[in-house]
Amino acid sequence: MAIRILRNFTRRLFGLFFKKRKQIRLGFYGPPNAGKTTLANRICKDWTGEEIGKVSNIPHETRHVQFKEEVEIKYKEKSLKFKLVDTPGIATKIDYEDFVKMHMNKKQAQKRAKEATKGVIEAIQWLDDMDAVIVVLDATQNPYSQVNITIVGNLVARKIPVLVVANKSDLKKAEIKKIEAAFPEYDVVAISAKKGKNMDEFYESVFRLAKQA
């Protein structure tokens, strides 16, 4: 842990004094089905016209880390280049029978479950390589789940700047105040990645986040 923090710190220090960082590695973390890929797709479409990955209502659609390099985001005549890193959802349990209930055949469901477990491990292993992280939460779900707290706790321990996104804010059940109360020390932005709601405020927050990276 101490070595990791020191490595991150040294990397940032070198970046600060010796060369300007080419692009900021921006990670998307959160529980499954919070809308990480939908948000990454929204950003990619806004600034490159392309998408980063497939989305689905069935959890664990993203089972490998996926990237988009050199995404240039502009805000108020300033521009920054990002490497977007979309990660699989982090979970503490994966049951193939949950996929069967979503009309998948047993073989497909077992394959998906196996890949999903590997995806969780991959996502965790990538934490160290981020300059900044957007924690994407589903605003209709309880924010106090231990997975959310563990992710944020890890980022803090690694001294990686965090922005919390309360996604799906367009839905009736969305409780933004609850997310703000759960993470009072962080910038929380309410958006709908699917509908593109409140993206201006989101980009403003991303620029603030990048300053800390």
Next chain:
Amino acid sequence: MAKKIKGLTLHFMPYSEIARLESVERIKKLLKIILSNKVVVLQGRLSSEEETRLIEDTMIMVGNIKGFKGVELAVIEQGDDLTAIQKLRFGIAKAITGQQNALTIIGPATIVKEMKRNPKKLEVMMR
């Protein structure tokens, strides 16, 4: 009428039982108990890095141990509903006294259906 729960075992563990262990050993010890279909109630909490390691090791086990579907995990801590200043005060006191004013509940997902947590309570739902 509520359903009868058959064979539920709670394993209460004082923090002192894992305090001197290395992180890897701590997690191994907890997972060993969970694998024997018991729900661990740990005095105190793991560090956030240990919690992540626990998730990683759990995922490895889900892929390799037949019938194991993962864990349900929750931590309830004094201070969850405090203001920032109260939290700071409480944090300093905790650092000085080394208190473990938290409870960590970890159970196998085959037994524990869900853990619902808010700042004031933790509900553990069994299957």
